[in-house]
Amino acid sequence: MDELLALNRLSFAFPGQPPLFSELSLTVRRGEFVSIVGASGCGKSTLFKIIAGLVQQTGGSIRLQGLAPETGRLGKTAYMPQQDLLLPWRTVQDNCLLPLEIKGKADAAATAHVRDMLQRFGLAESEKAYPHELSGGMRQRAAFLRTLLCEGELLLLDEPFGALDAITKRDMHRWLLELWDGLGRSALFITHDLEEALLLSDRVLLMPKGSSGPLQELVVGLPRPRSLQSNYEPGFVAMRAELERRLYESRLA
Numbered sequence: 001m002d003e004l005l006a007l008n009r010l011s012f013a014f015p016g017q018p019p020l021f022s023e024l025s026l027t028v029r030r031g032e033f034v035s036i037v038g039a040s041g042c043g044k045s046t047l048f049k050i051i052a053g054l055v056q057q058t059g060g061s062i063r064l065q066g067l068a069p070e071t072g073r074l075g076k077t078a079y080m081p082q083q084d085l086l087l088p089w090r091t092v093q094d095n096c097l098l099p100l101e102i103k104g105k106a107d108a109a110a111t112a113h114v115r116d117m118l119q120r121f122g123l124a125e126s127e128k129a130y131p132h133e134l135s136g137g138m139r140q141r142a143a144f145l146r147t148l149l150c151e152g153e154l155l156l157l158d159e160p161f162g163a164l165d166a167i168t169k170r171d172m173h174r175w176l177l178e179l180w181d182g183l184g185r186s187a188l189f190i191t192h193d194l195e196e197a198l199l200l201s202d203r204v205l206l207m208p209k210g211s212s213g214p215l216q217e218l219v220v221g222l223p224r225p226r227s228l229q230s231n232y233e234p235g236f237v238a239m240r241a242e243l244e245r246r247l248y249e250s251r252l253a
C-alpha cells in the first residue's frame, strides 16, 4: 500500500499557550483505516483541523496524496467534524447534494447518484425528511454519506458514533464494516471506544496528552472482511488489554 498522508514532525500551540503536541509523525497508507485514541483534550480534533487545512500548524510538514507540503489542503479531504453539521433547513437529499453543489456538479446525474447512495445507506425513505426528523443513527448515516460525497480520498472522521446509544452504535459498526471493503477510501478515525477502534481499524495510534514524536501504534491483526463477530476472534481480548495497558502507560509517561 502506498502512502496517502504523512505528517512529519508536526507541532501545534494555540497563541500564548504551551504546545498541544510537538514533532508528531504518522502516516496513513492508501486503503487503510487508522484510529487515533487518546485522552480528552490531547488535540485530536485540532490535528484533524490542521490536516483538513482549516488551522495552520506551528511546525513540521504535511504531505497529502503526493502533493508538496506547501500545497493548500482545504477541500482535499472528506472531513466529518464531531457535530454532524447537517443544515437544518435542508432535506436529507439536499444536505447530501451540498458537496456536489459546492463543486458545481449538482446536475441530474449527481442527483440520481445521491438518490442511489441514499438507497444503499438505508435512507431512501427519509430523503425528503429534515435532519430533526431523523433518529441519531440516521443523522450520522446522512452526515457520513455527505462526507463520502466529498472528493478527498482520505476520510477524517471525528468521533462519528460517539453520541449514539450502544445498540445503534453496534448497528453502525455492522453497517460500516459491510460497506468499507467496497468503498476504496482511506480513513483516520477518532474514538474514545477501544473496542470500536480495534474492530474497525488496521492500526490504532495512541496520542497521549502533550504528545511528542512518532505516535505509538498497535497493528490490528484481524482478517478482513470483518463482522461484529470479529469481536469474538481469538486474540481480540488480548489486543484490547494490550491497547488499554499502552494507553495507561503513555498517560503516565
Ligand SMILES: Nc1ncnc2c1ncn2[C@@H]1O[C@H](COP(=O)(O)OP(=O)(O)OP(=O)(O)O)[C@@H](O)[C@H]1O
Binding pocket: 014, 020, 038, 039, 040, 041, 042, 043, 044, 045, 046, 047
Ligand atoms: N481556539 C482555541 N483556543 C485555545 N484553546 C483551544 C482552542 N480550541 C481548543 N482548545 C483547547 O485545545 C485542547 C485540545 O482540543 P481538541 O478539541 O483538539 O482536543 P481533543 O483531543 O479532540 O478532545 P476530545 O477528545 O475531548 O474531543 C483543549 O484543551 C481545548 O480546550
